[in-house]
Amino acid sequence: IIDHDILTIINKNTFGKNTVVYGNLPYNIATKILSSLILLKKWPPWYEILILMFQKEVAERILAKEKTRKFNRLAVLANWRFEIKKHFDISNNCFLPKPKVVSTVLSFTPKKDNQFVLKNPKNLEKITRILFSNRRKMINKNFNKLFKAKKLIAKKLKINLSKRPEELSFEMYYKIATEYEKLFK
Missing domain, CATH: 1.10.8.100 (rRNA adenine dimethylase, C-terminal domain)
Structure with missing residues (x-):
């Protein structure tokens, strides 16, 4: 277990294989953290899986289907490099102090063989x-x-x-x- 600010360690490849990143991301920087994990130059990345909790509305943006009104850039980026799975929603009643929003847990498994390889993500x-x-x-x-x-x-x-x-x-x-x-x- 590494108790550290993820934004400062994302680009370091000093972790061993089978690294699992999990956390309840600060909702104000959750998309910034996810984008940083997506845009790593070295792929496959140093982590095996991400298990992250987002504000439900952000999770819905990540899971948005193509050719729908909700389709957005975060969905394009995330689906380029990950197989994404929604696990469950967490009621705001489960937290103290009680937030105003519902949360959602998603997992992100890096795609090993991506059909579209870019030199610079x-x-x-x-x-x-x-x-x-x-x-x-x-x-x-x-x-x-x-x-x-x-x-x-x-x-x-x-x-x-x-x-x-x-x-x-x-x-x-x-x-x-x-x-x-x-x-x-």
Whole structure:
């Protein structure tokens, strides 16, 4: 058991195999912690599994299905590298002092053989940040922020630029990131 601030040890690979990371994350930085664990350059990572508790609304964002209104960048990032499982909700009555929110426990098992390997995981983070920045608008303008020859790239990837970010699939985001890396080495 290591009782330490996870943000200071995430990038250190000094742990042995079979490391399990578990915890009740501070809700104000839970997505930052998860993003840091997703975006590690070395993959598979130093941990075997993550078992983490989130505010229920955040857990629902992580578990959001593609092509739904709830689909979001955190779901794209998390599903790129993890098999995610919801275990259970925890009532706010189980805590003292009683919080205003319900919690959810999720486990994240790193994917060993990922079909979409990126040289720099932060490229996927950048793409999702840009494309989801105006989530209710078409991706056309934001796609322009990524690619100068947006029509050529869109045609190559068979993307309809009049779609909204939540209308794209997980796979399409990974293909966009792969294409981005080819152009900007």
